[in-house]
Amino acid sequence: MGSLTRTQRQRAVRLTLYALFVLLAVAFVLVADWEAISSSFFLVEGFTGTWQDFVFVGARNTILYTIIAFVGGFVLAMVLVLMKLAPVAPFRWLATVYIELFRGLPALVVILFMALGVPIAFGWRPPGGTIGAGLVGLMLVAAAYMAETIRAGIEAVPKGQTEAARSLGMSGPWTMATVVMPQALRIVIPPLTNELVILIKDTSLLFVVGMAANEKELTTMARDFMASGPSAGTATSLVFACLMYLAITLPLTRVVAWLERRQKRSR
């Protein structure tokens, strides 16, 4: 080896790695039980027999629940941010306690609380039934994260912008609404889109509250098609749900990457 040059040595290493990869791939193809894999994960009848339910009910509901939780969470997050900026201390404390509480709890526990605990305790009949209550739980958690993101966006707006507006005689609230907020929201578009992606995946937690046939989101649908229907007894429906999730989330993560690149360029 001592007689090899540096480039020759690097080439040898690279070749060895390629050979290793090919070897592993061949071994996998030979060893894997393709019969079992295709019959339990990729059962054709499973796809052809359920795709309408997956697209028109499962995916539709997953998107619908995401939008509801996101919009509701955003509105609540804005209220929390304004409370954090309030001149009266108790409002700030309340917002801080809320944010710390809901960021510290598992979303699943909050969903169970809203869907089962609170209705039982207070006889509360949530709009939209159990699934509506579960959505409220998801929204409460999302709001805590979004509030922190938006607050960071506000802090990223240069102080000079506020000073210029105030020196022109604009009031504090008008300055916030027309000068600071528009710039802060532009800054937080990429992180908020990221939170949207996380929320899409978190709608799967609603699985625990149980839902009627027309309320099912992708995960519940996949779970139920494992027990009954054309793909019963196989994991085909789980694979289908995975593909549907990816079809929704991958474009969005590409959008986030693009937004971040664009923002970096405009700075």
Add this chain to the structure above:
Amino acid sequence: MTTRLHPTKEVDHGAPAIEVRDLHKSFGDNHVLTGIDFHVNSGQVVCVIGPSGSGKSTLLRCVNRLEEPTSGQVLIEGIDITDPETELDAVRSRIGMVFQQFNLFSHMTVLRNLTIAQQRAKKRSRTEAEEIARGNLDRVGLSDKVDAYPAHLSGGQQQRVAIARALSMDPDMMLFDEPTSALDPELVGDVLDVMKTLAGEGMTMMVVTHEMGFAREVGDKLVFMADGVICEEGDPREVLANPREVRTQEFLSKVL
């Protein structure tokens, strides 16, 4: 539009435009201003010079209460703005301020930069505000930039837009905090020309600057600050040619 500046007191046009009495300002235990007394008469151009960190910006920012004075009084046309009864926003809209870093609203076009405060703080109609804005852009020689965004302007152009924005509020006086310090040397002249024209038109101005030529040419009074106090003040030509205080002499020997 006349908004009351104070529930009981009236603007006194005979009083100095700006009067500062025994002003103190501390940040924590950093005593930045330690007893400032001075005034700017209506129509005067007062230039403030001094070493970095001597408190020039802090003093200027106390004049429109962007910075809260620790003690002392600031009177604008006879009205004490440290009095909590004073309508601070109304007073501020009569005091134009120009910053070292321009601070144009980066998400708004040049025109919107000039109209937003007119509409919100002065309650002018959009049409009226836009007419006034176009007039002021013309004054600073940037009529062709109405629809541009700040990021697409040079520093010198941004600063002239900032001046036009302040002028659009029809201020009684203007504060400048090192308006040319962030500019490339070749862009300084345009901004100084606009300021000279303003001074010539009789605008009351308080200018923190390192441009001794400007101070000599258009200043009615020069104030030299050091360590939070006014060390020396007088006629700019006089002070620049024959500084009396040692510290003024030292400072001028470094910058001239």
